[in-house]
Amino acid sequence: QVQLVQSGAEVKKPGASVKVSCKASGYTFTTYNIHWLRQAPGQGFQWMGIIDPRGGDTRHAQKFQGRVTMTSDSSTNTVYMELSSLKSDDTAVYYCARPGVWGLITYFDHWGQGTLVTVSS
């Protein structure tokens, strides 16, 4: 069965960076891209970006311009999302998600368990 397993919770100080991993299993890693989303406490979801695990091409939301880096490692079926220059309002649960269809115009039928990132001085 398809599984996305994310790394554990992180506590960071403002200005620091955080790197979250997402290890995929149960399907051929290169046949689906992976999206990253986040959910601030009590809020809806915010789409952050997408990575093509075949070659590492990425696209991200304008809001995260210059702060987000997504990478993939096909040798371990793992994708990574690094967010830099953290601020308190980056405190959220970060999710990786596999889409139902390839591309940006899609839905998400498999999700990681989420990684809580807390930004606090």
Added chain:
Amino acid sequence: QSVLTQPPSVSGAPGQRVTISCSGSSSNIGAGYDVHWYQQLPGTAPKLLIYGNSNRPSGVPDRFSASKSGTSASLAITGLQAEDEADFFCQSYDSRLSGSAFGGGTKVTVL
């Protein structure tokens, strides 16, 4: 502030029918992009409930149904059960964001 607008909460007695609205604009639902729905239990990742406006993934009870019209969509839950207490979110593609947009979520309470 979410791109798609949902009511914060709805409630109903067991067995009743409740509906959740999702209002968008010409850059998302109104542009013809599909609407999808998710159920999120406390402390867990979302679960896909409806995709492509009205399609249920395998395993989702037919008590859940959805539709789309114009710039809005709605999710209906018939025969409300205690286990349906959760947050529900709508999602669509938004051309201004060049990515997915979500509603702020609706908490369903079973009275």
